[in-house]
Amino acid sequence: MFITTLPDIMRLLAHVISRYAPLSFLLVAPRITGAQPTIRQIDGAPFAATIVAAPAANAVAFVLNARGVRNIWVTDSTRAVARQVTAFTQDDGQDLASLAFSADGRTLYFVRGGGPNRAGEIPNPTSDPNGAEEAIWRVRLDGTPAARLTEGSSPTPAPRGGSVAFLRRGAIWMATAAGDSMRVSQLLKMRGSGGSLRWSPSADQLAFVSNRGTHSFVGVYALASKTLRWMAASTDTDNAPAWSRDGSRIAFLRMPYAGRQLGFRATRSAQPWGIMVAEVASGQAREIFRATEGRGSAYWPIVADNQLFWLAGDRIVFPWERTGWAHLYSVAASGGTPSELTPGNGEVEFVAASKDGTHLIYNTNIGDIDRRHVMRVAADGKSAPIATVSGAHIAWNAVQSSAGGIYALVSDARMPAHAAVMSAAGTTAQWTHLAAETIPADFPSASLVTPSAITFRAADGVQSYGQLFMPPDATPGKRYPAVIFLHGGSRRQMLLGWNYGAYYHHAYAMNQAMALRGYIVVSLNYRSGIGYGTDFREALRQGAAGGSEYGDVVAATRWLGARVDVDRARIGLWGGSYGGYLTAMGLTRNPELFKAGVDIHGVHDWNVGIQTFVPDYDVYANPLATSTAFMASPMARVKNWRAPVLLVHGDDDRNVRFIETLTLIQQLRAQKVPVEQLVFPDEIHGFLRHDSWMRAFESAIDFFGRRM
Numbered sequence: 001m002f003i004t005t006l007p008d009i010m011r012l013l014a015h016v017i018s019r020y021a022p023l024s025f026l027l028v029a030p031r032i033t034g035a036q037p038t039i040r041q042i043d044g045a046p047f048a049a050t051i052v053a054a055p056a057a058n059a060v061a062f063v064l065n066a067r068g069v070r071n072i073w074v075t076d077s078t079r080a081v082a083r084q085v086t087a088f089t090q091d092d093g094q095d096l097a098s099l100a101f102s103a104d105g106r107t108l109y110f111v112r113g114g115g116p117n118r119a120g121e122i123p124n125p126t127s128d129p130n131g132a133e134e135a136i137w138r139v140r141l142d143g144t145p146a147a148r149l150t151e152g153s154s155p156t157p158a159p160r161g162g163s164v165a166f167l168r169r170g171a172i173w174m175a176t177a178a179g180d181s182m183r184v185s186q187l188l189k190m191r192g193s194g195g196s197l198r199w200s201p202s203a204d205q206l207a208f209v210s211n212r213g214t215h216s217f218v219g220v221y222a223l224a225s226k227t228l229r230w231m232a233a234s235t236d237t238d239n240a241p242a243w244s245r246d247g248s249r250i251a252f253l254r255m256p257y258a259g260r261q262l263g264f265r266a267t268r269s270a271q272p273w274g275i276m277v278a279e280v281a282s283g284q285a286r287e288i289f290r291a292t293e294g295r296g297s298a299y300w301p302i303v304a305d306n307q308l309f310w311l312a313g314d315r316i317v318f319p320w321e322r323t324g325w326a327h328l329y330s331v332a333a334s335g336g337t338p339s340e341l342t343p344g345n346g347e348v349e350f351v352a353a354s355k356d357g358t359h360l361i362y363n364t365n366i367g368d369i370d371r372r373h374v375m376r377v378a379a380d381g382k383s384a385p386i387a388t389v390s391g392a393h394i395a396w397n398a399v400q401s402s403a404g405g406i407y408a409l410v411s412d413a414r415m416p417a418h419a420a421v422m423s424a425a426g427t428t429a430q431w432t433h434l435a436a437e438t439i440p441a442d443f444p445s446a447s448l449v450t451p452s453a454i455t456f457r458a459a460d461g462v463q464s465y466g467q468l469f470m471p472p473d474a475t476p477g478k479r480y481p482a483v484i485f486l487h488g489g490s491r492r493q494m495l496l497g498w499n500y501g502a503y504y505h506h507a508y509a510m511n512q513a514m515a516l517r518g519y520i521v522v523s524l525n526y527r528s529g530i531g532y533g534t535d536f537r538e539a540l541r542q543g544a545a546g547g548s549e550y551g552d553v554v555a556a557t558r559w560l561g562a563r564v565d566v567d568r569a570r571i572g573l574w575g576g577s578y579g580g581y582l583t584a585m586g587l588t589r590n591p592e593l594f595k596a597g598v599d600i601h602g603v604h605d606w607n608v609g610i611q612t613f614v615p616d617y618d619v620y621a622n623p624l625a626t627s628t629a630f631m632a633s634p635m636a637r638v639k640n641w642r643a644p645v646l647l648v649h650g651d652d653d654r655n656v657r658f659i660e661t662l663t664l665i666q667q668l669r670a671q672k673v674p675v676e677q678l679v680f681p682d683e684i685h686g687f688l689r690h691d692s693w694m695r696a697f698e699s700a701i702d703f704f705g706r707r708m
Contacts, residue, residue, distance in 0.1 A: 036516050037444035039697045040067075043509035043690075045443045046435075047502060048409045048417045050099060053399040055159065055355075057105030059141065060399065060407050061085075062419040063096050064438060065502070068690025070096045072110060073419070073435055074141055077403070082419070082434040085139050086146045093125035093688030094132065102157045105402065107140050109155035109164060112148075114688070116169070117654045118615070125650070125688045127681055136166055136175075138182075149175060150184045154195070158203040165197045165206055172197065172208060172221075188221055188228060196239060198306070200247040205280065207241040207250055218252045220280055231278040232285035238276070240307035242316070244333065245357065251277045251308050251316050251333070254287070255299055262610050262617065262625075264543035268534070270298035275308065275318060277333055288316070288335035295534060296322040303397075304351040311379040312357040317341070319348065324534045328360060330381045339381030342366065347531055350397045361406065363396040365531055370453050370465070370496045374398040374408055374422075388422055389429045394497045395420075407434075411498035413450040415439075416505060447472070449515050451496055451523070456555040462527055462539065464552035467496055469511050469521035474565065481570035481595075481708045482520040482560045484553065485511050488577030490543070493531035494523045503576070503686045506693045510574075513701060519708075520566055522559075526552035526582070544606035544625075547632035550585045557586075557593050569595065570708045574700060576600035576648075577656060577685065584634035584641075584664070591642045596707040598700045600648040601656045601685060604664045605635045612657050638667050644674035646703040648696045650683025676703060 044067055051062040059076035064084075068091025075082040085108070086096070098111040113134040114123040124132040136155045139146035152168040155175075162177035168186075170193035175182040192210040199206055204224060210217045218231040218238045231238070237255040244250065256271040272293060278285035291297050301307055302319045309317040314333040319326055323340070326347045331338040342348050346366030353360060358379055363372045374395045377385040388406060389395065398408035406422040410431045418438075420431035439445075451467035458464065471480060487494055487504060498508050511521045525531065526549040527539035541548040553573075561568040572595050573583040580602020587597050603609040606629035611617045619626045630636055645668070649661040661677075668675045678699050680692050687693050 037442075037447055037513075039509065039513045039701060040694050041440075041442050041444055042448070042513050042516075043067075043506060043694065043697070044440050045416045045445075046418070046438045047505050048419045049502060050097065051397050051399055051407055051409055051419055052099045052101065053401045053407065054101035054105030054108075055103055056402050057141075058401050058403040058405070059101060059105040059108075060401050060405075060419075061099050061101070061108050062407075062409070062434070063099070064419075064435065065690070066438060067091060068093070070094070072096060072099065072108065072139065072146075074108065075421075075434060076105065076141060078141070085141065091690050092128075093123060093683075093692075095688065098154055100155050100157055102162065103159050106142070107138060107157075109136060109138050109149075109157060111135070111153050111155065112137050114684070115153060117652065121652070123652065123682075123684050123688055125652075125680070125683045125692065136164075149182055154197060156197040156199065158199050159201060160203040163203070165199070167194055167197070170194055172206075190219075190228070192216070196241060196306075198241050198243060200243050200280075201245065202247050205247070207243065209239050209241065215257060218250070218278070220250065220283075229280070229283045231280075231283050232276060242306055242308040242310045244310050244314070245312070248280060249277055249333070250280055251275060251288075251310055253299070253307060253318075260614065262544070263613060264606060264610065264629075265545045266528075266538040266540055266542050267298045268538045269294055272297040273299045275316065275331070277316075286335075288333065289318070289331050289338060291320060292322065295324055296320050300326055300534070302326065302328075302351050303349050309351070309353050309360065309379070311353060311360075313380055315379045317353075317360060317379055319351075321534050326534075328362065328377070330379055341377045341379075341381050342375075342385055345369075345533070347533075352399050355400050355402060355404065361398045361400060363398060363408075365493075369531065370467070370493075372396050372495070372500070374406070389431055391430075392496070393431065394495055394500065395431065396500045409500065411500070413497040414445045414448045416498040417500060447516065448512050451511075453496060454522070454559075456524075456552060456559050458551040458555040460548070460551055462548075462551065464527055464555060465525040465532065466556060467494060467523045469515035469523070471515055471518045471520065474520075476565075478565065479567040480518055480520050480565055481572070481704075482522065482566045483514055483572045483574055483704065483708075484556055484560070485521060485523045486526070486553065486573065486575030486579035486582040487523070487529070488575065488579045489530075490526070490528040490549065490578040491530050491537065493525055493529050506697070507576070510697045510700070513697065514704070517701065517705075519704070520560070520563075522556050524552060524556045544610065544629040544632055546628065547585060550582060550589060553582055553586055554590065554593075557590070561593075572596045572598075572704055572708055574598035574600075574704075575602070577602065580656075581634065584645075587643050587645060588634045588637040588640045591640050594643055596644050596646075596704060598646045598648070598703060599664075600696060601650065601653055602647075602660065603633075603656055604638075604660045605630065605633045607633075608657060608660055612655065635664070635667070638664070639671065641668060641671065641673050644676070644703075644707045646676045646678065646700060648678045648680075648699070650680040650685070650687060650692070652682050653685045655685035674707075 046064040046066040049063040152166040172194040174187040196209040272291040274290040328341040329338040344366035351362040419434040528542040580599040
């Protein structure tokens with residue numbers, strides 16, 4: 001019998017209290033009161049998705065996603081406050097990305113819409129009969145309305161003049177000024193798929209990467225002569241081109257061919273990667289750096305416009321995991337011993353160069369492992385890193401304006417990601433909100449809980465991490481239902497506040513909503529995630545090689561079960577993607593531990609999951625690996641599944657194929673397992689529409705309320 005009304009719940013609660021009051025603990029159902037903020041209110045503040053700085057005019061632009069309505073805001077030398085410069089009005093799932101300023105800082109180019117799937121279909125989550133497109137738009141900062149320019153992606157304005165290079169379905173195109181309009185033409189025709197467009201400082205040459213599937217080349221196209229030269233072509237994968245400051249040389253990463261990589265397995269070492277420097281005029285190159293064997297030999301990228309930074313003093317800065325942490329290093333362009341710039345236990349992520357090319361601005365969790373802070377460090381390695389703003393906040397994607405100001409995206413436990421500028425209050429620097437007026441009046445910041453850091457120890461000795469969300473009115477002597485949130489990726493880290501990723505911004509809101517409804521919530525950072533070093537991320541026997549991270553789920557569950565305020569008979573799991581995989585693992589591996597689960601587009605058979613990214617993956621080529629992958633999958637023990645489950649999936653998912661949910665439902669129905677489902681036609685993996693997220697979470701809250 002389903003208990004769905006407040007009188008039913010109150011009668012059940014009275015029965016429980018009358019029967020078990022003599023015990024030292026009372027079993028308490030989740031609070032259901034009219035005073036609770038709804039998930040739409042909790043997830044109602046705008047999410048700042050990206051921020052970029054112009055090379056001139058002190059202009060900075062950022063994207064705000066306000067309940068699915070995406071718009072661009074700008075601050076520049078003409079205004080003291082930020083202002084909205086686009087006028088989109090619908091939660092239509094059409095993303096705004098790839099923001100790029102013109103050389104004079106007065107025009108902003110951006111992309112509206114998502115890229116195609118393998119069938120060439122553009123995301124159309126509203127099922128618009130007219131379809132959707134991925135197109136480049138332009139907005140001038142003089143008040144002229146934004147206008148569509150052409151189909152394409154990756155707009156890359158030249159550092160001089162008004163030309164814009166861009167991509168259209170893998171081909172390189174050019175838009176050049178023709179009066180008030182732009183003339184568009186294909187720049188060059190060649191094999192492979194183009195990417196990583198990089199103008200020379202004088203804007204007379206364009207470097208790019210040509211991806212050939214098994215390998216890639218760095219090419220340089222000279223506009224005046226219309227000639228193309230490859231930079232020391234090899235059998236390896238070359239990428240991340242970076243121009244010298246005088247435009248005569250170009251640096252790039254070179255990674256040895258390693259054969260087919262199936263993914264979802266640990267990679268602790270590889271044939272070491274290196275950095276090449278080529279003379280552009282001849283195309284000849286020499287290696288100036290090679291990673292050492294062992295730790296750090298497998299390349300791990302940072303989040304940045306490029307992986308290499310050619311800075312003042314002829315220094316090249318790059319990331320390396322030599323110490324077991326992703327840090328920045330500096331080496332002379334002529335070669336030599338590199339200097340570590342960012343020592344300490346923690347990772348470096350978003351990285352940008354200062355305008356004068358002498359410093360790097362980056363965010364890191366060094367010194368505050370479950371948050372992010374912005375720091376600065378000189379490229380020459382002669383001075384220690386300098387913190388910008390201290391405190392219990394999270395800051396990332398920092399950029400420097402042409403006037404020298406530091407801007408970033410910032411959040412904390414109660415305020416979601418927003419654009420901010422670093423300002424001084426007396427002798428203390430702080431982050432000042434650039435568009436505070438966009439926070440809705442009904443956003444319940446004061447009602448949100450502040451999570452605390454916790455750790456777990458698995459049976460094999462591995463320590464994992466997490467955040468604990470407690471009900472705000474938790475009463476000693478009572479037992480509460482609990483849920484464990486499992487993130488996707490798995491290369492992700494949940495933090496002690498609103499997350500910097502759009503997907504996990506929504507997940508944090510859901511965890512808050514559950515805590516406010518009387519659940520004890522654990523957000524688990526299991527092994528194979530980021531933030532805790534190379535060995536944690538590249539944990540042995542992870543994923544398709546054995547699913548060792550499931551041991552951390554069990555450890556978190558045992559930790560909850562040992563608490564006197566948790567009702568061990570009412571522990572649930574929820575997560576998406578990799579988190580959906582671990583949710584399903586819990587319901588099949590330890591059905592006795594879990595009361596219910598919400599599985600959002602989860603992977604249920606690793607062999608199917610691998611084929612999503614490697615379409616020609618042959619399950620018969622390596623029978624042992626195939627068998628191991630299947631045994632590490634929920635489908636291997638699906639016969640054990642007993643608990644009710646809510647399955648959520650969009651049928652244009654490009655990361656986890658829709659068939660994963662179909663086959664699981666087919667099996668669970670045959671076993672008479674209570675299955676509920678929510679399907680979003682034409683939605684992709686990370687739901688593009690805010691309404692899709694809200695419907696998913698409203699269904700999950702309702703599901704847990706009935707089933708737990």
